[in-house]
Amino acid sequence: MFTSCFSERQIFFISMRRRRICKFIGSRKGFLFLMVTLPIFYASWQLSHVVGQALIPPPPPDQILHHFRANRSLVHYLDNINLLIEPSSVCQKKVPVLILVTSTPSHFRHRDVIRNTWGKHQETYFFLGLSQDDDRLADAYIEAKQHSDLIVHEFQDHYQNLTLKVGLMLQWALDRCPRAEFVFKTDDDVLLNPRTLDTVLADNKDAALFGYKKENSIPHRDEYTKWYLPRWLYNEDLIPEYLSGTGYIINGKNLKEIFTASLHIPLINMEDVYFTYLVAKRALELPLTHDRRLSPYKPWIFTCPYKNYASIHSLSPEEMESIWSKIQSLGESKFCNYFTSELLLY
Ligand SMILES: *[C@@H]1O[C@H](CO)[C@@H](O)[C@H](O)[C@H]1NC(C)=O
Ligand SMILES: *[C@@H]1O[C@H](CO)[C@@H](O)[C@H](O)[C@H]1NC(C)=O
Secondary structure, three states: OOHHOOOOHHHHHHHHHHHHHHHHHHHHHHHHHHHHHHHHHHHHHHHHHHHHHHHHHOOOOOOOOOOOOOOHHHHHHHHHHHHEOOOOOOOOOOOOEEEEOOOOOOHHHHHHHHHHHHHHHHOOEEEEEEEOOOOOHHHHHHHHHHHHEEEEEEEEOOHOOOOOOOOHHHHHHHHHOOOEEEEEEEEEEEEEEEHHHHHHHHHOOOOOOEEEEEEEEOOOOOOOOOOEEEOOOOOOOOOOEEEEEEEEEEEEEOOOOOHHHHHOOOOOOOOHHHHHHHHHHHHHHOOOOOOOOOOOOOOOOOHHHHHOOOOEOOOOHHHHHHHHHHHHHHHOHHHHHOOOHHHHHH
């Protein structure tokens, strides 16, 4: 097959050695040799490419946060971000608790599992960001049409843009569902237990904000952690208190003042520290109420304690499905009714 690898005229000029190579390639042995070596060459070339890519560090978050250097006013962002998709009608009935879930374009599976498990039990909406020219926008339209629970804004969906996403969420809630009694901000890897949630809401009905309170936390100053909080955004050495962003609840009565105050407080990239500490606690002097049933963790043993949690964090969609069905059966278990597992809560 390679006998014609050189033209007659070239063959005249090439040396005997090269002619032998040409002959070898043309032979059956040569063919086999190529069949074996070419894939190996190709694979190692690909591998070196992948390894090379992995060795190039991602851009430091400082660079990603750069746009905050130009303007840290929430109103500046909200004015420039378009709403691309939203359900045509929301909050038709009385809403005891409006659940707002931060999601991301690729998390179809997370959203589907939530819709089929705890999401069925209360008004639940998912928020994500996409740009107009993103191919995934078409999928988002289809998903939105099917489920009427998707809200898409035009911005880059990135972890470091979470504060903007939550700002957009609160704005949307005020516009579209102003009479919700409570607004629950959570993430798509959190499982809610509607039964316990009802008790938690009843127990905290007069609280302005409640959730899992963290006290005297030290901000992460290492650029490469997900929770990097640079000094130029937050200069203090401690965060005195804030409610974990995995699930905090705002009383409907306080939603407007919190949103309005946030428009004038310089943004930081940590959404929970921003809204619950900087805006609610520090600027408005609203108390933050701790409730350990809104857990930012996954319980360390699986028995009755699961029943005592209103939210559990850090679950894959598969775990969420299996824990959901277990919680359903625990609901009927007499054993768990007698067993006070409060002690096992974190
Ligand atoms: C940030 O944006 C707001 C609203 O658009 C504007 O009023 C303000 O002057 C801007 N700040 C800076 C530092 O550019
Ligand atoms: C966050 O969103 C803003 C507004 O769309 C954009 O300018 C900025 O680049 C985004 N940041 C990241 C890290 O995607």
